[in-house]
Amino acid sequence: MIHSASDDTAIDVAIIGAGFAGLNAARELEKRGLRVQVLEARDRVGGRSRPGQLNGVTIDTGGQWVGVGHERLTRLAQEAGAALVPQYGKGRKVLQVDGKARTYTGLIPPVSPRALIEMQLALVALRHLQKKVDAARPWESALAPLDNETLASWQKRWLRSRGARAIFDIGVRAVFCARPGQLSMLHFLSYLAANHSFDYLISAEGGAQAATVQGGMHQLTTHLARQLRTPVLLEAPVMRLEQSDTGVVVTHGKGTLRATRVIVAMAPSMARKIAGDPVHTARDKLGERMPMGSVIKCLVAYATPFWREQGLSGEFVSDTAPFSPVFDHSPADGSCGILVGFFDGPEALRWSGDPDGRRRAVIESLVAAFGPAAATPVDYIDHDWIADPWSEGCYVGLPAPGALTELGRALRAPHGRVHWAGTETATAWTGYIEGALASGEAAAQEVALALQAER
Amino acid sequence: MIHSASDDTAIDVAIIGAGFAGLNAARELEKRGLRVQVLEARDRVGGRSRPGQLNGVTIDTGGQWVGVGHERLTRLAQEAGAALVPQYGKGRKVLQVDGKARTYTGLIPPVSPRALIEMQLALVALRHLQKKVDAARPWESALAPLDNETLASWQKRWLRSRGARAIFDIGVRAVFCARPGQLSMLHFLSYLAANHSFDYLISAEGGAQAATVQGGMHQLTTHLARQLRTPVLLEAPVMRLEQSDTGVVVTHGKGTLRATRVIVAMAPSMARKIAGDPVHTARDKLGERMPMGSVIKCLVAYATPFWREQGLSGEFVSDTAPFSPVFDHSPADGSCGILVGFFDGPEALRWSGDPDGRRRAVIESLVAAFGPAAATPVDYIDHDWIADPWSEGCYVGLPAPGALTELGRALRAPHGRVHWAGTETATAWTGYIEGALASGEAAAQEVALALQAER
The missing domain is CATH 3.50.50.60 (FAD/NAD(P)-binding domain)
Structure with missing residues (x-):
């Protein structure tokens, strides 16, 4: 031109x-x-999406999920002839707080009634606050002074029970690959406003982790x-x-x-x-x-998705195990079982540069969650996004x-x-x-x- | 070897x-x-120290002050045969809060009694807190969780009057070239522990700005x-x-x-x-x-230190004027009058890349502080430390x-x-x-x- x-x-x-x-x-x-x-x-x-090979299956060692409402991405997958597979979620989830692992179904984690009430009140308050922030220009919002506070300061006021704090921390770390103490409260609200809600961000069914791309992103x-x-x-x-x-x-x-x-x-x-x-x-x-946020993504293959036979969904979140959250990412043809999970925030910083140590930590975390069968994987792959010279961290700049x-x-x-x-x-x-x-x-x-x- | x-x-x-x-x-x-x-x-x-020429006088466009207790630096000046000159401070200081300029002497700024009491209580609280933080390893202190909060969050709880907040903000910006909303409360306490106290850091006499090096750092x-x-x-x-x-x-x-x-x-x-x-x-x-912190340092020469004749010390701090704090930096031989001051934090970010605009803003701020005589300088120099390719900001990384x-x-x-x-x-x-x-x-x-x- x-x-x-x-x-x-x-x-x-x-x-x-x-x-x-x-x-x-x-x-x-x-x-x-x-x-x-x-x-x-x-x-x-x-x-920040990246393919890998695990036990003969092409998997994603980077960005992998398609959320509900991700219309451009859904259209692009159709155009490319790639099938979207709903995130597997049948069965009981495993929650580990303060070292105790408990299983549960549905949306309500097994924590104290007080923790549940605090969580619900906090989520209502966040939905109320995020409405006041325009994600395109949060600095112009009436809540702009919240840029001077961390999410941790807000959380401290709203969540007083250990259980509620633990659950909230796990969610924040999973979404941001950072602790609440690192995040601007204004940025957090802006992120919620741009992505429906906190519930949406931490959810598979109906949320940001609704589906994956068969054969890889x-x-x-x-x-x-x-x-x-x-x-x-x-x-x-x-x-x-x-x-x-x-x-x-x-x-x-x-x-x-x-x-x-x-x-x-x-x-x-x-x-x-x-x-x-x-x-x-x-x-x-x-x-x-x-x-950038801090994350190492790890995928572990087993001969079968053995956790399914135990009535477990493969979902595992923990405030004590270094490797959390974890999801089932087994191929649709059932040829093997695959678990995918993350070291995020400080745990990622800790295990970056120690490939052998983190592989052991992954297996230990999975044994704690799913029992001794998790000790004998058939294949393993990970990608340290912190050490990736062209990303220096993931998922995003904070x-x-x-x-x-x-x-x-x-x-x-x-x-x-x-x-x-x-x-x-x-x-x-x-x-x-x-x-x-x-x-x-x-x-x-x-x-x-x-x-x-x-x- | x-x-x-x-x-x-x-x-x-x-x-x-x-x-x-x-x-x-x-x-x-x-x-x-x-x-x-x-x-x-x-x-x-x-x-981050750097000489410049202003009206025939060699001045510092970078680090300039020698604090009380800076023993290595004092020894080095002796060794180099450079004289230390006490920071000039005779006469009344000018304080501008909410647009009103007032003059005062001594250590007590002309703000409301409530603001003064709040400030004093906050300073006592800070002295108490800083004792619990080892500046060599703040992350090991019992107060380490304060790393998850900003100084702004702490300040909001301790200072409720406008006057106290304004004075505190001015001090923080002058020391860190950043607003309290950007600073970790743990880092702030560690910085105080490493540098005697907040009072010390913001003081000339007896503090971090006690003297300058005649002829330049x-x-x-x-x-x-x-x-x-x-x-x-x-x-x-x-x-x-x-x-x-x-x-x-x-x-x-x-x-x-x-x-x-x-x-x-x-x-x-x-x-x-x-x-x-x-x-x-x-x-x-x-x-x-x-x-890095954000700062532009500016020096303005006048035929005489005219403010001294008005009984003013040349010290000016403001929460509204973009150019603050300001100090007298006239040469000891009295050959001319020199004022030195700073755009810091957001004001520095605002004026970086606009040399003409910031020169006008400097003169306007000085006229507001010292009257119409400030409108006719004989020379001017500045250094934008944000745009300095080998510093990218000053004074320090935060x-x-x-x-x-x-x-x-x-x-x-x-x-x-x-x-x-x-x-x-x-x-x-x-x-x-x-x-x-x-x-x-x-x-x-x-x-x-x-x-x-x-x-």
Whole structure:
């Protein structure tokens, strides 16, 4: 379009990052007839989703769930010909609080009546509070001063029994891969507002963990990447951006290209690694104050899903075992049993860099939950997202207390010719693949309009 | 020592960063007969201290004060032949709260009796609390759970009057270049424990701003640098560290060197920019959760220190003017009048990248404080520490809520052959030049012992 005939490397839009956000932005821009190049640091597309092989089954070592209401993601799965499988949840769940493991069915965990009442009151209060926060601009809400408090401070006032605190902590850690003491109360409410409710976020049936993609989430990013006219350039980390009045020079691991506009589709803290023009801006400072969550994802295969025979669903949550939560992720053909689970928050930090130790900790946790049969797996795989050089943590960047009110306005605001995508920038379904897809659409629209205005 | 004869670039210790910490570590190691090379990214030594020229006077655009009890720094000034000048403080101070400017003398600001009582009770409570926190290992204290709360949450309970909150906020912002909502209460108490008390930190006479160095702080780092047998290598940013069983390969802007051990004497968040072995460790994750404070330092020269004639000390603090606090920094020879002040926290973020706007805001704030004579300066200089590519903020890295308890143990723990210095790692006088000097000494001692043990 605007590239000069003399420079055949000039394109309309360079997109940095081939996760769901970047790939969807590329697709949307190509639909509009624009010349696009996606640059990816890794040797694969998919970003924070990532396939793996376990006992001959292709599984997800990264993002895996499709939530109720994740419409873009559901459509994309259909388009890619990938089946969605409801998360298995038949049978009793295992809850371990203060070292005691108990099983239960339904939605009500076996804790004291007082803990249950406190939890219910807290959830009602949160639903009331989240309504006052616009997830697209929480810093403008009447509750913006809550950015100066942590979720832990709020929780301390509302939950006084050990049981209620333990259950709430487990839920927060599972959703954010961080403890309540690390989270801004405003950010927490904004996240709830963007994702229906806290109940939704921690639920399988009817919630954010409703279904998985048979054969793996990577089928969807591969499908997106294959559709592009210009193939994704892999192993091409972007080192530098330099802006001029007419375009941006992008220096990457495999050379240099000129683009009229750029979309950075990376987590805000990772975007800080790019030198040149976008640094030392408000967006850069925001990235400095949005550290990534901490998580290691582990999958364990057994000859059979033996827990099902015991009447257990495979769901296990604990405030004492290091490896929690755990879910059943056995293949639909019943060829073997697979449990998937997480070290999150401080437990992930503790076990990062110790692959042997954490494998032992996984098995010990599973034996505590499901009995001695869990001691003899047939295969094991994990992925330490903290040590992943192109993610440095998962699932998302978490604005530290004070960051959103001081710098939140920079989250989506273009910096000259540089625009932003990635699930952190989504105004709905923030933190999920659905949000990543939506953020790619929004950035594509913004860039297309800007290019039109320049003509 | 341990370097092989075949490789003449091999040394005992490479030190990254030529601020007070790195230079002092180098001096201590050379005293022990070790071969040291200091590598510095900037074109000067001094780190977060930095000289400037204003109306023919050499002033400090970075760290400037010597506090009572800063013994290493005081000794170093003597050694360098630099005189210490008490901070000027004769006359009435100006306090602006809610837009009203009032003058006062002594230690008691003109706020309501209720505000004064609340402030006093809060200060007593803080002195009581800080005693329970060991600044060398706050995460082990009985008060460690306060890492899950912000200082703002604590302050809200203790200070209920507007006046008390305003005064407290001003003090916190002046000390940390951040608002109370950003600070972990545990980190705040640890900082007080490391630096005597909150009163000390916000005071000139008898406190952290007791004196300045006539002719500028840079004389002291220049003195340290000149003493070194091997000159500091400037404009040599370190890009990569690779460790083996016998040493570390240091890749920097001017080449490569081999050292048996390395001291990284940088702020923890800046240390994250070095690729290779130290990344994706607990120290790296801690750095991710220690964003720098935000500050722009500005100095304004007038023909005379006209405020003195009005019976004013030049001290001005405000909760409404963007430019506060302000102090008299006129040269001892009375050749002109100089005011020095700061945009800190959100005000610094707001004015970063707008040099003309902030200069106007400085003058407007000074006119509001000292009258129309402040409208006609003869010279002006500032330094935006947020935009400084080798600092990315000042004065120090601030552990976000939750960071110290999860990762604080990694602050000083060596990572193989890589050791840590810098004022953030100091166990006393943390955040001050005195702490930087002490941290350099401690790192040198640690490295010398490690080298001895290897022989």
